[in-house]
Amino acid sequence: MNEQKRLSVIKTPFLDALREIYPADRLLAGSVQALAYESDALTAFNARPQAVVLPETPDEVIETVRLCSREQIPFVARGSGTSLSGGSLPVAEGIVIALNRLNRIKRIDAETRVAVVEPGVINLDISRAAEPYGLYYAPDPSSQSICTIGGNLAFNSGGAHCLKYGMTSNHILGMTVVLADGEVVTLGSASLEGVGVGPDLVGLFVGSEGLFGIALEITVRLLPKPERYCTVMAAYDDLGTAGDAVAQVVASGLLPGAMEIMDRLAIKAAEAAVHAGYPPDAAAIVIVELEGETRQVDEEFKALQAVIQASGARHIHIAKDADERARIWKGRKSAFSAVGRLSPDYIVQDGVVPRGHLGHALTEINRLSREYGLEVANVFHAGDGNLHPLILFDGNQAGALERAEALAGEILRMCVALGGSITGEHGVGMEKKAYMTTMFNETDMDTMKAIRMQMDPGLIANRGKMFPGD
Amino acid sequence: MSLQPQTIADVQDIVRAGGHLLPRGGGSKPGLSTPTRGTTSIELRNLAGILEYEPGEYTFTAYAGTPVAEVATELARNGQYMPFDPLLAGHGATLGGTVAANTAGSGRYRYGGVRDFILGVRFVDGQGQLVRSGGKVVKNAAGFDLSKFMVGSLGRYGIMVEMSFKVFPRPAVYHTLMLRYGSLADALQATFRLSAAPFEPDAVDLEPQPDKSCQFLLRVGGLESTLPDRIDRLRTFFNDQSAAIDQAHILKGDEETALWIGINEFEWTPSQTDAVVKVPLSPRQVVDLDRAVPDSIRRYTCAGHVAWLAVSKVELLADTLTRLNLTGLRLTGEPGDVILGSRLGLSMAQRVKQALDPAAVFGEA
Ligand SMILES: Cc1cc2nc3c(=O)[nH]c(=O)nc-3n(C[C@H](O)[C@H](O)[C@H](O)COP(=O)(O)OP(=O)(O)OC[C@H]3O[C@@H](n4cnc5c(N)ncnc54)[C@H](O)[C@@H]3O)c2cc1C
Numbered sequence: 001m002n003e004q005k006r007l008s009v010i011k012t013p014f015l016d017a018l019r020e021i022y023p024a025d026r027l028l029a030g031s032v033q034a035l036a037y038e039s040d041a042l043t044a045f046n047a048r049p050q051a052v053v054l055p056e057t058p059d060e061v062i063e064t065v066r067l068c069s070r071e072q073i074p075f076v077a078r079g080s081g082t083s084l085s086g087g088s089l090p091v092a093e094g095i096v097i098a099l100n101r102l103n104r105i106k107r108i109d110a111e112t113r114v115a116v117v118e119p120g121v122i123n124l125d126i127s128r129a130a131e132p133y134g135l136y137y138a139p140d141p142s143s144q145s146i147c148t149i150g151g152n153l154a155f156n157s158g159g160a161h162c163l164k165y166g167m168t169s170n171h172i173l174g175m176t177v178v179l180a181d182g183e184v185v186t187l188g189s190a191s192l193e194g195v196g197v198g199p200d201l202v203g204l205f206v207g208s209e210g211l212f213g214i215a216l217e218i219t220v221r222l223l224p225k226p227e228r229y230c231t232v233m234a235a236y237d238d239l240g241t242a243g244d245a246v247a248q249v250v251a252s253g254l255l256p257g258a259m260e261i262m263d264r265l266a267i268k269a270a271e272a273a274v275h276a277g278y279p280p281d282a283a284a285i286v287i288v289e290l291e292g293e294t295r296q297v298d299e300e301f302k303a304l305q306a307v308i309q310a311s312g313a314r315h316i317h318i319a320k321d322a323d324e325r326a327r328i329w330k331g332r333k334s335a336f337s338a339v340g341r342l343s344p345d346y347i348v349q350d351g352v353v354p355r356g357h358l359g360h361a362l363t364e365i366n367r368l369s370r371e372y373g374l375e376v377a378n379v380f381h382a383g384d385g386n387l388h389p390l391i392l393f394d395g396n397q398a399g400a401l402e403r404a405e406a407l408a409g410e411i412l413r414m415c416v417a418l419g420g421s422i423t424g425e426h427g428v429g430m431e432k433k434a435y436m437t438t439m440f441n442e443t444d445m446d447t448m449k450a451i452r453m454q455m456d457p458g459l460i461a462n463r464g465k466m467f468p469g470d
Numbered sequence: 471m472s473l474q475p476q477t478i479a480d481v482q483d484i485v486r487a488g489g490h491l492l493p494r495g496g497g498s499k500p501g502l503s504t505p506t507r508g509t510t511s512i513e514l515r516n517l518a519g520i521l522e523y524e525p526g527e528y529t530f531t532a533y534a535g536t537p538v539a540e541v542a543t544e545l546a547r548n549g550q551y552m553p554f555d556p557l558l559a560g561h562g563a564t565l566g567g568t569v570a571a572n573t574a575g576s577g578r579y580r581y582g583g584v585r586d587f588i589l590g591v592r593f594v595d596g597q598g599q600l601v602r603s604g605g606k607v608v609k610n611a612a613g614f615d616l617s618k619f620m621v622g623s624l625g626r627y628g629i630m631v632e633m634s635f636k637v638f639p640r641p642a643v644y645h646t647l648m649l650r651y652g653s654l655a656d657a658l659q660a661t662f663r664l665s666a667a668p669f670e671p672d673a674v675d676l677e678p679q680p681d682k683s684c685q686f687l688l689r690v691g692g693l694e695s696t697l698p699d700r701i702d703r704l705r706t707f708f709n710d711q712s713a714a715i716d717q718a719h720i721l722k723g724d725e726e727t728a729l730w731i732g733i734n735e736f737e738w739t740p741s742q743t744d745a746v747v748k749v750p751l752s753p754r755q756v757v758d759l760d761r762a763v764p765d766s767i768r769r770y771t772c773a774g775h776v777a778w779l780a781v782s783k784v785e786l787l788a789d790t791l792t793r794l795n796l797t798g799l800r801l802t803g804e805p806g807d808v809i810l811g812s813r814l815g816l817s818m819a820q821r822v823k824q825a826l827d828p829a830a831v832f833g834e835a
Contacts, residue, residue: 111662112753112775134666156611163528163608169618170586179818187815188748192775193583195622196572196750197799199822200585201815203618207611227668251526253639253649295696295703354527354605384609389724421610428612440602441614447601447825448614454821464611 014071018051021063026054029370035095040081040088044347045430049076049090056174057100058118058216064097065214066182067160074460077214078146079120084348085153086430087209091463097214099150105129106217113222114173114190119150119215126220133220138165141425155214156207158425160332162256165223165382167425169206174219177205179212180456190219204451209427210462212455225435226257226291230301231325234313235282239366239378240262242284243359245311246382250286250355254300254308257291259383263362263365265342266335266377266390273338275332277324279315286313287328335379336390343375343392345401349408350426351415355385364414365389372407374400386413386424412436428466429459436468472511478592478600484512485629486598489833493625495535495564499571499801501745502624506805509833514566520544522641523681528536529589529704531606531634534566541565546797551640553581553726555673559770560735565771571801575690575734576673576771584621587636591617593628596827601829619822624808626833627826644672645701649686649708650716654770656759657684660708661773667703669744675733678760689730703768712718736832738769739780745803747810750816761789765830778782784810 005457018027027053028321030371039046050088070073072093081088090096102118104128109115110133115126123144126137140159141147152168153175157366164169165171174188174195188194188202195202205212236242239261262285268277290297292306308316315316319325331338340346355363362378365387369376373438375392389411393404412422412435422428422435449467450461464470472494475481485491486773492565493512494503505511515533523530525548532541538556541587545551556568557611569591581587592825593616603616620630652658657676664674673689690700704716721729732738739746751759753774766787768779781787784800789800791811798810816835823835 104595109752109754111665112773114752119501134668143531155614158609158611159660164580164581165584167609167611169615170582171708174546183817185815185818187818189814190752190754191750192579192772193572193574193750194585195815196776197622197748197809198798198813198815199623199627199819200572200618200621201822203585203615203621203819204822205617206618224666224668224670241759247526250528257640260820273828293668293692293696295699296670299693299696352605352609354522354528354529354607379610386609399629421605423611424609425611432612436613439605443615444602446594447599447603449614451614451822453816454825466569 003300004446014073015051016395017067018064021060022053026056028052037078037081037090037098040086042084042086042431045086045089045091047090049092049094049096050102052096052098054098054101058102061214061216062099062178062182062184065178065180068095068182068460069182069274069458072458072460074463076462077150077154077210079151080146082143082147083151083155083428083429085428085432087427087465089430099148108133110135114219115222116217116219117149119153119218121149121150121157123147123149123152127273133326135223136225137171137220138170138223139171142336148218148353150215153218154208154210155427156425158381158386159258162381164257169203171221172202172206172218173221174202174467175205175215175382176217177213177215180458188219188404191353192221196242209429209454211465211466213461218462227292228297230297230327231319231328232276232288232304232308233317234286234308234311235279236284236286236312237314239284239362240359241312242384243362245313246310246358247355248307248311249304252303254290254304256288256383257419258289259288260287260332260376261285261380262332262335263378265375266339266379269338270331270335273341273418274330274334276327278331282315287332328386332379337390339377339390343394345395345424346390346392347404347408347456348426349387349411350387350423350469351387351420352424353385353387353420354414355416357418358382358385361423365411368407368410372403374404374407377464399436402424408460409435430465433466433468433470437460437465472513474513474516476516478517478594481512481594481629481631482519482598482600485594485596485831488829490833493566494566496537497563497568497832498508499573501800501803501805502571502810503567504805512629514564515566516607520657521632525550528608529606530633530637530638530690532565533795534564534630536565537831538563538568546640547833549639550637552587552635553638554578554583554587555734557734558736560731565633569621569622569630569633570625571799574761575731576675579772580670580672581638581768585618588617588621588633589619589636590634591630592632593630595628596829602722604634608636609643619664623763626835628832636743641672644689644691644698645692645697645728645743646721646729647688647690647701648721649703649714650721651684651686652713652715653682654678654684656713657686657759658756661753662771673771674773676774678768695791714776739767744782745784745800747781747798747800747812749779749780749791749798750775751777751796755794758794759796761823762794763787794832808815
C-alpha cells in the first residue's frame with residue numbers, strides 16, 4: 001500500500017483521540033521513529049502500524065485500550081521487540097502500545113522475597129535491584145539484558161534454568177491487567193501461593209501472548225542467590241555422546257540448575273564472537289551447573305565429576321572462579337547472535353522433546369539439514385529437552401527462506417511426534433501458528449478460541465497471532 | 471446421588487446428560503467434595519492409575535482419580551517425589567482433588583506449589599467435550615495454560631480426568647531444626663532474616679502456641695554426609711541473629727518423618743474443629759490475621775506465605791477475611807460456601823466460566 005493510500009485509511013477521529021492522551025513526542029505516526037516498530041526479532045515479518053504510542057503511566061495504557069476497544073482498533077503491546085516468533089509484530093490497521101517507559105521497580109520486599117514492577121522493566125534490572133539484598137530474579141532468557149518482564153510474562157519465557165526453577169509463569173505471583181475490552185482486574189497476590197484460592201488466573205494470563213490484554217503491574221518472586229556455583233564444561237567428539245552424558249547426569253539423581261549443549265557450528269561461532277574458551281575442535285560441549293549451599297554443592301560435585309568422567313568426555317574444564325563461569329555462560333548466551341554472524345539470515349526453532357529422545361532428534365535434524373542443503377547450528381537447553389536449532393540461509397537466494405521454513409516445520413512436527421511441544425519458550429506468535437494444530441485438536445483449539453472471545457470479543461488484542469488462519 | 475464413571479467416555483456421557491455435577495476424588499476434603507441436595511457426585515475413584523512414568527524424564531501422567539499416596543510410592547521406588555508436597559495422602563487424597571483444591575503442604579516452600587509442577591491436563595468441559603491443555607514435557611509454552619488455570623478450580627470449570635506432572639529427585643535424608651521464639655512476631659522476624667541468607671530449607675513452618683510463644687520448624691533435606699554441617703550452620707545463624715528463647719532442638723529419622731506426615735494429615739487440628747481453612751497471604755499480613763483469629767488453632771507454612779486455620783466459627787472468619795482483604799478456602803466441614811472473604815479476579819473467572827461451562831453444569835464460578 002503506498003503512503004497516500006495508507007494515510008487515507010487512518011481514522012482521524014481515532015488519531016485525534018489518541019492525541020488527547022499523548023503529547024506529540026509520545027505519539028509516532030508516519031514518522032521515521034515509527035519505523036523501528038515495524039517488526040521484532042523475527043525480521044521475516046513486518047507491518048506498518050497506523051501509530052505507535054509511548055505511555056508513561058498505567059492510566060495512559062488503560063485509556064488507550066479503552067479507546068481502541070470503543071473504536072475497535074487493534075493494538076499490539078510491545079516491550080523490547082525481541083520476540084523470536086513475531087509476537088510483537090504490529091497489525092497494519094492498528095496501533096502499537098510500546099511499554100518501555102513503564103519501567104519503574106515499585107517495591108522490593110526483600111524480607112518476603114517479592115518485587116513489584118512495571119511491565120517495561122528489563123528482566124536483568126530486577127536482579128540488579130535485588131542484588132544488594134542477596135536475591136535475584138531467576139528466569140534468565142539469553143535476551144535478559146534487553147527484554148522486558150511484560151514480554152517475558154506474555155510469552156512465558158524461559159532460559160537456561162527451567163528444569164529446576166521453572167519458566168516465567170512459576171515466578172509471577174500477581175498482576176494488574178487491563179483486559180482487551182478495558183476492564184481492569186487484579187489477579188493473584190504477594191503470597192508465594194499467588195492466587196492460592198480459586199482458579200489460577202495468573203497462570204492462565206502468563207503465556208497468553210498479549211491476546212487477553214496488557215499487564216500493567218507485576219508481582220514477581222525473588223530467590224536467594226545461590227551461595228556456590230559449580231560450573232563444568234565438558235567437550236565431546238560427537239553430539240550423541242554429549243546427549244548421553246546429560247541423560248547420565250539426570251539418572252544419577254542430581255538436579256543441576258542448568259544443562260546446556262552446543263554443537264560444533266555453535267561452538268565455532270561463539271568462540272569467534274566472544275572467546276569463551278570452548279575447545280574449537282570439539283563436536284559438542286555440555287555445560288552443567290550445580291548451585292546451592294556450598295556444603296551440598298561440593299558434595300554433589302564429586303558425584304557429578306564421576307558421571308562426567310565416565311561419560312566419554314575428552315576434555316573437562318571446571319570454572320575456577322566467577323569470571324571463568326561468566327565466560328562460559330557468555331559464550332552460550334551470545335550463541336544466537338554469534339551464529340547470526342556466520343550467515344546472512346537464520347531462523348531459530350524452539351521445539352521440545354522428551355529428554356530421552358534428544359539423541360534421536362539431533363540425528364534427525366542432521367539428516368534434514370543435509371537433505372535441505374542448509375546448515376543448522378544446535379544450541380539447546382538439554383536439561384529440559386528444549387532444542388534451539390538455528391537454520392542458516394541467505395534470504396537473497398530465491399526460495400531460501402521458504403526452504404528454511406519448510407525445514408523448520410519438519411523439525412516441529414518431529415518434536416510433536418516424539419511427544420514434545422512446538423515451543424518451549426519462544427511462543428507461537430506469527431511464526432508457529434500454523435503448527436498449533438499438530439499439537440492440539442479441533443476441540444482444544446475451539447476451547448482456547450472461546451476463552452479468547454470472552455477476554456477480547458472484538459479480537460483487537462494482538463490479532464493474527466497464535467491461531468492459524470487468523 | 472452419585473455416579474462412578476469407569477472411563478473418560480463415561481464422564482463425557484454423564485456431563486452431556488446435564489444436571490448439577492460435583493466431582494469427587496478421595497473425599498479427603500469433604501467441604502469441597504460433598505454434594506449438596508440436587509447435586510450429583512461424580513466419583514472418580516475408578517478412573518485411576520499411572521499411565522506413563524519415565525523416571526529419566528522427571529515426568530509422569532496419571533488419571534485424575536489416582537491416589538497421591540500411590541504415586542508417591544511409585545516415585546519413591548525411583549528416588550523421586552512430588553516437591554509440591556500433596557496434602558492428606560493418608561486420607562486418600564487423589565491427584566485430581568489435590569489440583570482442584572490446590573493443596574500443597576509445607577514442602578512447597580523449596581521448589582513451588584501445585585501450579586509449579588503441573589504440566590498438562592485433560593478435562594471434560596461443561597458440554598462433555600474432552601479438552602487437552604499443556605503437554606507432557608517439562609517445558610512447553612504452546613497455547614493458553616489451562617492446566618495452571620485448573621489449579622484451584624474446585625471442579626467448577628470441568629472435570630479433570632488426566633494430568634501430567636514434573637517430579638524431582640528426592641533428598642536422601644531430612645533433618646528438622648526446631649526453635650522456640652517468644653512471639654509469632656519474633657518468629658516472623660527470623661524468617662525475614664532467613665530470606666536473604668543462602669540457606670535452602672525445604673520447609674519453614676510457624677506454630678503459634680497457647681502461651682503466645684511460637685514454635686519455628688526448619689526442614690532441611692540433602693545428602694546425609696552434608697546435613698549435620700548444614701544444620702549446624704543454621705543453628706549458628708539463628709543463635710547469632712535472633713532471639714530464640716530455647717535451645718535449638720534437632721529431629722532426625724522416623725521421628726522427623728512422622729512429624730511432617732502428621733502436619734500434612736492435619737493431625738494438629740483439634741477433633742471438634744468446624745473447618746480447616748487455607749489462607750494464602752503475604753507474611754506482612756500474618757500478625758494482623760493472627761490477632762484477629764485468637765480462638766482458632768493456627769499454623770503458618772511457607773515462611774508465613776500460607777495460613778492454615780482450624781476454626782470453630784466459620785462465619786466470623788469470613789467477615790474477618792473480608793475485612794483484611796484476604797481469601798480463604800474451607801476444606802472440611804459442611805458443604806456450602808467454601809470460598810471465604812474477598813475475591814479477586816472473579817469477573818475474569820466468570821469469563822472463562824462462560825467459555826468452558828456456559829450452562830453452569832459444574833456450579834457457579
Ligand atoms: C538474542 C535473543 C535471545 C533470546 N533468548 C531467549 C531465551 O533464552 N529464552 C526465551 O524464552 N526467549 C528468548 N528470546 C526471545 C525474547 O527475548 C522473549 O520472548 C522475550 O520475553 C520478549 O520480550 P520483549 O520485551 O522483547 O517483548 P516483545 O517482543 O516486545 O513482545 C513479546 C510479546 O509480548 C507481548 N507483550 C509485551 N508486553 C506486554 C505486556 N505488558 N502485557 C501483555 N503483553 C505484552 C507483545 O504483544 C508480544 O506478543 C531471545 C530473543 C533474542 C533476540
